[in-house]
Amino acid sequence: MNRRAVPSVDVDLYGPKAIGDPQPVYRQIRDAGPVVWLPRHRMWAMGRFDDVRDALRDDVTFRSSRGVAANPVANLLGRQTTLSSDGSTHLNRRMILMRSLTSRALSPSAEVFEAEAVQTVERLLAQDSFNGVADFSARLPVQAVAELVGVQVTPQHMLRWAAATFDALGPVNRRGLSTMHRSFALYLYTLRLNRTAVKPDSWASSIFDAADRGEISQLEAKNMIIDFVAPSLDTTILATAQLLWSLGTVPGLWAQLRNDPSLVPTAVVEAVRMASPIRGFTRTVATDTNVHGVRLRRGERVALLFAAANMDERHFDQPETFTLNRRGSNLGWGHGMHTCVGMQLAKLEMQTLLHAMIPRVETIRVSDPVPLANNTLQGFAAFTASFT
Structure with a gap:
């Protein structure tokens, strides 16, 4: 295809420069046009x-069933997951996952989350400083959610697997190759899973229950465990870390939230927009289509960049600013049929932490940020924080 007539941006979307400082790259892509060609990735x-929101709504044209990664190996291995499915298959798998993740299903766990959140905040108040990611934002997912998933591996093991899985969704670059053995280990682990290897009455057990009822195959059940292991940890951890960082860096923000706790849900949604922990997933064009005069051909791959869309000045007023006055939705949890199934879980965890902090924490200080290096995830790997 002759690409001379269409906008082209010659950047490595997964290179060190774009990973370390993504906003200039996102802006370059937005400014070039509504849909642009990336010659280095041939997509x-x-x-x-x-445009990203419209594409996510149009799951007939922009398909996930051929995978959402930027490389064929990951797309092949992930074909039985909920993320890599469309239509009735996706709806069936999604319904099975949602039995564990609706607000009603999560309500019995609320007290466990609240107790863990209070313990976390009080423990960190007693310390001079702490790691804002490992000691704060990762605490609820690691201590509470990993137990609910019910696979018999350590939470730290789950974290390593999850991060590697997201790395594998990029191209076959040095970063992806360096973690490939971990993502493949998760794949092999799920293939060996059976009911005896998961905790009774856990989320993973509910997947095998669905297989026993004939709603999905045993192979689907094994692969769908990844839908719990990978997304339930990293994305919420990164969004929560962004929330804490913003509370510590935006003047007056924490005082405003303490004075009006009804703004807690707004703060959570805004943190997810700012964090956009998933940089983006790819889709495959199902049939020749035209987007703003650009012809996309059947079989071509399109990267839908949630993180770039959430900082689009065409849609958001001062998108680089964290504000509790912002209204409306964002694409931090995706959109349309593939909206994140764990959205209610993430909201519950983040809101619970804030409600534990409001009566106990007067000031928040943060410093020394270390960015995360991952092909698909973005956010903080670590930063120093303190409570008084």
Whole structure:
């Protein structure tokens, strides 16, 4: 195809420069056009809010069933997961996962989350400083959620697997190759899973219950465990870390939230927009289509950049600013049929932490940020924080 007539951006979306400082790259893609060609990856990209949202709504044209990664190996291995499915298959798998993740299903766990959140805040108040990621934002997912998933591996093991899985969703670059053995280990682990290897009455056990009822195959059940292991940890951890960082860096923000706790849900949604922990997933064009005068051909791959869309100045007023006055939705949890199944869980965890902090923490200080290096995830790997 002759690409001379279409916008082209010659950047390595997964290179060290774009990973370390992504906003200039996202802006370059947005400014170039609604859909642009990435010659280094031989795929299209969308970075403007309206276009990414529209593509996510159009799951007939932009398909997930051929995988959402930027490389064929990961797309092949992930074909039995909920993320890599469309239509009735996706709806069936999603319904099975949601039995564990609706607000009603999560309500019995609320007290456990609240107790863990209070213990976490009080423990950190007693310390001069702490790691804002490992000691704060990872605490609830690691201590509480990993137990609910019910696979008999350590939470730290789950974290390593999950991060590697997200690395594998990029191209076959040095970063992806260096963690490939871990993502493949998770794949092999799920293939060996059976009911005796998961805790009774756990989320993982509910997947095998569905297989026993004939709702999905045993192979689907094994692969769908990844839908719990990978997304339930990293994305919430990164969004929570962004929340804490913003509370410690935006003047007056923490005082405003303490004075009006009804703004807690707004703070959580805004943190997810700012964090955009998933940089983006790819889709495959199902049939020849035209987007703003650009012809996309059947079989071509398009990167839908949630993180770029969430900072689009065409849609958000001062998108680089964290504000509790912002209204409306964002794409931090995706959109449309593939909206994150764990969204209610993430909201519950983050809101619970804030409610534990409000009566106990007067000031928040943060410093020394270390960015995360991952092909698909973005956010903080670590930073120093303190409570008084």
